[in-house]
Amino acid sequence: MLLRITLPDSSIKEYSAPVTPLKVAEDISPRLADAAIAAEVNGKLVDLNHEITEDSNLVLHTFTTETGKEIYWHSTSHLMAQAVKQLYPKVKVTIGPAIEQGFYYDFDRDEPFTEEELLKIEARMKELTAQNLPYTRKELSKQEAIDMFAAQNEDYKIELIQAIPDGDIISTYQQGDFIDLCRGPHLPHTGKIKAFKLLKTSGAYWRGDEKNKMLKRIYGISFPSNKELTAYLDMLEEAKKRDHRKLGKDLDLFSMDDEVGPGLVLWHPNGAMIRHLIEEYWKDMHLRHGYKFVYSPHVGRSNLWHTSGHLGFYNENMYAPMDIDGQEYYIKPMNCPFHIAIYKSAMHSYRELPMRLAELGTVYRYERSGVLHGLMRVRGFTQDDAHIICTAEQLPTEVENILTFSMDMLRHFGFENFQIYLSTKPEHPVGEDKDWEIATETLRKSLEKLGIDYAVDEGGGAFYGPKIDIKIKDALNRAWQCTTIQFDFNLPTRFNMEYIGADNQAHRPYMVHRAVLGSMERFFGTLLEYHAGNLPLWLCPVQVMVIPITDAQIEYAKELTTKLLAQGIRAESDMRSEKIGYKIREAELKKIPFMLIIGKNEVENDKVTLRRHTVGDLGSMELADAITKIKEEH
């Protein structure tokens, strides 16, 4: 029987049935067959030795595709589990998926895995790859699967199998003496895994639930060549250099102090200057987009938090109350109740809506000690918060405006790659289904109208409303949520918010929480990492360092500095009696964008020599030309 197979390049070839993707790959080229990892037949992922028995579309995956990587890493995780089982037979295996970068496997074992043990496991893995053990698939019934893993005493696997709906195909993959429950597909054999490294260990709860037992997790990464592995490890090293915590120290931007307390940020003059510039831009943009600024206190009486409901659903993130004149006050974890109180201080007509109340509001939240992370997750932080109160008709325009406004602002800071999520109704929502539908559709339509790529996080919304989040990645590719646009069906009701409509009746407004940057702290952290500390000129605390070569040019340097300052350029001069090379080195290390080098020649000819950070000497020129060049970068 003849089959027609459509190949990735859309050409069609005929084969006699059955044929495997591997044979097709070999037919195309030996190199492709060597690189191939798995195949997609009519849209379904299969092993390379899967038998094709009907006319099919075939896509071959190599390590270069996302799917290829996932399969490669997943096979490596099975390999690691095999090595662990051989070395430590009493350890129970649980789950071991591929993740965004690499893979992990969780084991039930009391002792932690030490670094020496990781090396031992790696060595065993190496031996197993040399044996070219094929990964073989076997399908079996639920009971057969349970019996098999019961015989091996792998209770976690049994728990997993029991959760699989009856009638679903249950498959296992076996390489050598190791068998694992797995949907597949997998590499043809272990010899395909050429280069790997076990990176770190950690604890992880069974099924991510802290009520469950804590397992021991091993993370690793693998590649089809040593070259790629080395490149990856180098990349990790490189990423460390742009860690915002390191940059914060090197550039003297911020610190945290044991005595002050964990998760509480001290902004040094340089960092504070950058923050000031961010805030200045932020305020300007908000005024241009019809926001009104408000200020609110840092504490509020317990009644407020009872009304808002925070004492119920947000209690574990709030700090203990303080007693003032026999009344309980709480430090604020959110700004919303205050903004609502401002709204409620008067009656409002539909003519006043939409009302956009904005504040750089500092909040304090209890975060568990283990989760604090530099500036990215702290206990005291300033949100660039705003609440938009509007009618149903105004919703689409408001949401679109927030989206374009947010992305414009993020782009102004140099960000270009965002991950955008639409999170929909969770399991126990408050509010009317109708409102959820309107709000979710509004969000979805806005995204689509603006042609924004997004992913849907089904059921990932807050209990009080659906939301859109924009995440930005840090140096290590970890995504951090910055922008968030959240509907709220809870607080307007709890606070009984109203406006008087054209019909002279009271109506409940819609309320949207939104933060563009998220928090000053987190945004600052991602900004630093994104630019590796080389901030855009408009954000640099010192834009120009004037460097006299000898003491003889000090007067001229002072003059130049004054002239630059008068032009609105942030300039300083380095008048220490150090050699020019030293002063340049220091300015370069501080990542100051421009240097004006002043020597005897410059003074005599009334010129300056300009140097650009990371670029080098730009030559001698009139001060006016230098200023033009500097301003061009703005």
Add this chain to the structure above:
RNA sequence: GCCGAUGUAGCUCAAUGGUAGAGCAAUUGAUUUGUAAUCAAUAGGUUGGGGGUUCGACUCCCUUCAUCGGCUCCA
């Protein structure tokens, strides 16, 4: 909070049970320099805190705090 690692001078790091060191930074002096580190001197420490073992602890043990990597949650 849980699992693990780490904590020595302002910073980066030495010192594996026997007198806590180096480089940079700081201070003082000399030097007046042409595009990424001039030289010298001085000062700087309850080795995160507390407790224990020991003749003797940075080193070993307990405890506590903090940081780092994860788990969970979120700006």
